[in-house]
Amino acid sequence: MLKILNRLLLEHDGHFIKDLSNIEKNTLNSLTIYSRNELIDKHDLDFITKLINMTELNSVQLVLNRCQSIPKNVFNNFDNLSQLTIASFSGSFEEFNFEYLKNLTTLILEKNELSKLESGIFNGLKNLDKLIFASNKIKLLKGKVFNNLTNLKELNLNKNDILQIENDAFNGLDNLKYLILGSNGIKSFKKNCFIDLKNLSTLDLSYNKMLDFEQNTLNGLINLEHLRLEGNLIETIKANVFNELKNLKQLDLNKNKISKLEDNAFYGLNSLENLFLINNQIETLNQYAFNHLKNLKKLFLYECKVKFIDKNAFAGLINLEYLILEGNQVNFLEANVFNDLKNLKELDLKRNKILELEQNVFAGLINLENLNLGNNDLRLLKASVFSDLENLKSLDISYNKIVTIEDNAFSGLIKLENLDLNNNLIVKLNRFTLNGFGKLKYLNLSTNKINIIEQDTFSGLNNLLGLNLGVNQLIKLEKNIFIQLENLKNLDLNSNKISSLDEDTFTG
Structure with a gap:
């Protein structure tokens, strides 16, 4: 006890002790207690009540290096405590360890050496709201181990060694909102494992070792809004596996080994708004792959090794606003492939292998505002290829191999404000190249091979503010070549000839 008291006084500089004759004046909101003893005696913390006003003490942290045991009644004077943290404990808790903590709302048992959870250890914690049991060595979750925590809202079991979860492990957690089981060794879940969690809104199963996900695994999760499954080993999303999740809004499947989406893989996800499939192995996006996702707003298919996209792959995504296909291996896009995406605002096709853009490839994208085609293998821009994009504001076609831009290639882009064509192989600009850009503000043509700019090339670009022609092969500029650029503020001609x-x- 004396060692604990000495460390306590050093930690707090003794300033909390104002009057030992009147303990009511000695107040602390939070207290940290260090012990390097192998055992804490049941009276080791009794001195606290003789030093401070216990009604004001809200939070206690116990750092129990080398300690193997905690007596049952060690907390009998801490009945007003709202938060308790125990760290560096290598023993195990006994039944009724916490029975005196009637008002405890947060229990943090993170970064200990705890290897098992026995039934009854949480007896008495009727007001507990948050239980953090992360970074321990739990291998098994036994049935009804949390049965008494009827008011628990958050349960964090992240970074344990959990391999098995018994049926009824979550029995009694009727009010649980957040369940974190990430970074364990879980390979599978038994049928109806989560059946008692009717009010759960977030379930984190990320970075486990799940190879498969069977139907009925998620039964009962009728109010789930966010499901994290990233960092597992899932290869196939089977039909109807999510059909119970009527209220799910976000599904994270990043960093798996998914190569196949079965028909009806996303059936039942009527409320889903965000779907993450980043870093998978989905070489083909089959027809109607996302057909049931009527309310989806964001679809992330970044670096999924996609090579082929069926003409009807995105059918049904009538409310999609963001489609990210960056970093795949697509070399061809069929005409009308995006036809159902009437509300799409951003389309990212950067870092693919697209060789050519077909007529009508962007048909249907009437509300698109941002289109990124950078880092592809485009050599030619055909006339009117962007004519369906009447609301487009930003177009990035940088880092391609474009040599030829046909006359009126950009016709229809009446609202375009930013056009980036840097790092291509363009040689010549004429008066039809940039035709119809009345609202264009920024034009980047740097790092091409431009050696000819014909008269009236910039005709109609009255609102242009920035023009970059740097790193080209210009030898001469025609008289009055910039005469119509009356609002131009920045002109870059560096590294030409x-x-x-x-x-x-x-002039102008």
Whole structure:
């Protein structure tokens, strides 16, 4: 006890002790107690009541290095405590260890050496709201181990060694909202494992070793809104596996080994808004793959090794706003492949292998605002290829191999404000190349091979603010070439081969 008292006084500089004759004046909201003894005696904490006003003490942290045992009645004077943290404990808790903590709302047992949870250890914690049991060595969750925690809202079992969860392990957790089981060794779940969690809103099963996900695993989760399954070993999303999750809004399946989406894989997910499939192995997006996701707003297929997209792959996604296909291996897009995406605002096709854009490839994208085609293998932009994109504001076609831009290639882009064509192989610009850009503000043509800019090339670009022609092969600029750029503020001509300028070059 004396060692604990000495450390306590050092930790708090003794400032909390104002008057030993009147304990009511000695107040602390939180207290940290260190012990390096192998045992804590049942009276080791009794001195606290003789030093401070216990009614004001809300939080206690016990750092129990080397300690193997905690007596049952060690907390008998802490009945007003709302938060208790125990760290560096290598023993096990006995039944009724916490029975005196009637007002405890948060119990943090993180970073200990605890290897088992026995039934009854949480007896008496009728008001507990949050239980954090992360970074321990639990291998088995026994049935009804949390049975008495009827008011628990959050249960964190992250970073344990859990391999098995018995039926009824979550029995009694009628009010649980958040369950975190990430970073364990779980390979599978028994049928109806979560059946008691009617009010659960977030379930984290990330970074386990799940190979499969069977139907009925998620039965009972009628109010689940967020399901995390990233970092597992799942290869196939089977039909109807999520059909119980009527209220799910976000599904994370990143960093698995998914190569197949069965028909009706996402059946029942009527409320889903965000679907993450980043870093998987889905080479083919089959027709109607996402057909049941009527309310989906964001679909992330970043680096999924996608090679082929069926013409009807995105059918049914009538409310989709963001589609991210960056970092795949797509080399061809069929005409009308995005036809159902009437509400799409952003389409990211960066870092694919697209060779050519077919006519009508962007048909249906009437509300698209941002299109990224950077880092592909495009060599030619055909006339009117973007004509369906009447609301487009930003177009990035940088880092391709474009040599030829057909006349009126950009026709229809009446609201475009940003056009990035840097790092291509463009040689010549004429008056039809940039036709119809009345609202364009920024144009980047740097790092091409441009050596000719014909007169009137920039005709109609009255609102242009920034023009980058740096790192090209310009030798000469025509008189009055920029005359219509009356609002231009920034012009970059660095690293060209211009040796002289006419006095009327920058008129306007």
